[in-house]
Amino acid sequence: MSQAAGLNFFAARYTEARERFLSAALAARARVTSMEHAMQRGPEGEGLYLDVAVAGDPAAPNRLVVASGTHGIEGYSGSAVQSAWLSGPGPSRLPPDTAVVFLHGINPWGFAHRHRTTEENVDLNRNFIDHGAGPRANPGYAELHSSLVPSEWTEASVAGIFAALDAFRARVGEQAFSDAYNGGQYDFPDGVFYGGRREQWSNQAFRAAIAEHVAGAKAAALIDLHTGIGGWCEHVFLCFHAPGSPAWERARRWWGERAVNRQGSTHKALAVYKGLLIDAFVDLLPGVETTATAIEFGTRSRVEMQKASLSLCWLRRHADRDPALAERVRADYVEAFYPSAPEWREAVLKASEVFLCQAVAGLAGQAP
Numbered sequence: 001m002s003q004a005a006g007l008n009f010f011a012a013r014y015t016e017a018r019e020r021f022l023s024a025a026l027a028a029r030a031r032v033t034s035m036e037h038a039m040q041r042g043p044e045g046e047g048l049y050l051d052v053a054v055a056g057d058p059a060a061p062n063r064l065v066v067a068s069g070t071h072g073i074e075g076y077s078g079s080a081v082q083s084a085w086l087s088g089p090g091p092s093r094l095p096p097d098t099a100v101v102f103l104h105g106i107n108p109w110g111f112a113h114r115h116r117t118t119e120e121n122v123d124l125n126r127n128f129i130d131h132g133a134g135p136r137a138n139p140g141y142a143e144l145h146s147s148l149v150p151s152e153w154t155e156a157s158v159a160g161i162f163a164a165l166d167a168f169r170a171r172v173g174e175q176a177f178s179d180a181y182n183g184g185q186y187d188f189p190d191g192v193f194y195g196g197r198r199e200q201w202s203n204q205a206f207r208a209a210i211a212e213h214v215a216g217a218k219a220a221a222l223i224d225l226h227t228g229i230g231g232w233c234e235h236v237f238l239c240f241h242a243p244g245s246p247a248w249e250r251a252r253r254w255w256g257e258r259a260v261n262r263q264g265s266t267h268k269a270l271a272v273y274k275g276l277l278i279d280a281f282v283d284l285l286p287g288v289e290t291t292a293t294a295i296e297f298g299t300r301s302r303v304e305m306q307k308a309s310l311s312l313c314w315l316r317r318h319a320d321r322d323p324a325l326a327e328r329v330r331a332d333y334v335e336a337f338y339p340s341a342p343e344w345r346e347a348v349l350k351a352s353e354v355f356l357c358q359a360v361a362g363l364a365g366q367a368p
C-alpha cells in the first residue's frame with residue numbers, strides 16, 4: 001500500500017472511521033458482528049457500536065485480538081491500523097491455524113465525541129475492577145483533586161495545577177505520585193483517571209466480544225492500541241505480565257526486548273494501574289494461553305499530555321463559560337491524542353504493521 005493510501009485510513013469523524021473499517025473488513029472477507037450502544041449516540045445523532053471483524057477461520061486455535069478505542073479518541077489511530085492491515089496482504093497470508101479478531105471502537109462514545117473517557121467520564125482502562133468489592137480509596141488523589149479541576153482555564157490556573165503536582169511529587173516521590181495521579185481513582189467523577197462506580201457499557205461489550213470470539217481458543221494474544229505515552233513518532237510497549245513468566249517470555253520472543261523493558265516511556269515511574277483491559281483479557285480466558293500488551297504511540301511530552309488530560313475535565317464542566325476558548329482547548333486536546341502530521345501517522349502504520357505480523361507469527365509458532 002502506498003503511504004498516501006495508508007493516510008486515508010485516518011478519519012476525521014467516527015462514522016467515517018467505522019465505514020472504512022467495515023468496508024475493509026468486507027473486502028477481506030472478514031466476518032463482522034456489531035454491538036450497538038443502546039443508551040448513547042454520537043455528536044451527529046449517529047449510532048455507536050463495538051464492531052468485531054474476524055479475519056481467517058473464526059474457530060482457529062490461535063487468535064490475535066487487536067483492539068482500538070479503549071480510550072475513545074485514541075481510536076482514530078487504532079482504527080487506521082486495523083483498516084490498513086485488513087486492506088493489505090495480511091489477511092491472505094494468515095496461517096490456517098490463526099485468526100485475527102479486530103475490536104473496533106471499544107469506547108465508541110469517546111471515539112465519536114473525541115474524549116479519552118466514556119459517557120460517564122470514566123477511564124475505561126481503570127474500570128475493569130470488581131465493582132462489588134467496595135470502595136477503593138486513593139488518598140493521594142483525594143488530596144490533589146481540588147487543585148486539578150479549576151473553574152478557569154488560563155495560563156495562571158494551569159501553572160497552579162502544575163505547582164500543586166510538583167509539590168506533591170517532591171513530597172511523596174515519583175512512584176507514589178504516579179500511583180496517586182495516574183493509577184486510578186474511584187471517588188471523584190469529575191476528576192482525571194476516574195475508574196467509575198459501575199461497569200461501563202464498553203466494559204460489558206468487550207467482555208461479551210471476548211466470550212463470543214476468543215473463548216475456546218488454544219492460544220490468544222491481545223494488542224490494545226493507544227496513543228499518548230512515548231516520544232514523538234516512537235512507541236512503547238506496556239506489558240504487565242510478571243517478569244520471567246511464560247507470557248512475559250512469549251512477549252519478549254515475539255516483539256523483542258522492548259516488549260518488556262518499557263523502553264521509550266515518558267513516565268518516570270509507571271503507576272501500579274488498577275482495572276486495565278489487558279488484565280481483564282487474561283482473567284476472562286482461563287485455560288487459554290494468553291499474551292497481552294498495550295502499545296502506545298507517543299505524541300507529546302509527559303507534561304503536555306497531563307495538561308491535555310486535565311483540560312478535558314475543564315471542558316466537560318465549564319466549556320459553556322467561554323465557547324471560543326473551549327474550541328481552542330478542544331482542538332489542542334484532539335491534536336495531543338490524534339496528531340494530524342503525516343509523518344506521525346505514517347510512523348504509526350509502519351510500526352504497527354510489523355507488530356501485528358510478529359504477533360501472528362508468534363501465535364502460529366513461527367517466532368524466531
Ligand SMILES: [Zn+2]
Pocket residue numbers: 071074226227228
Ligand atoms: Zn490510552
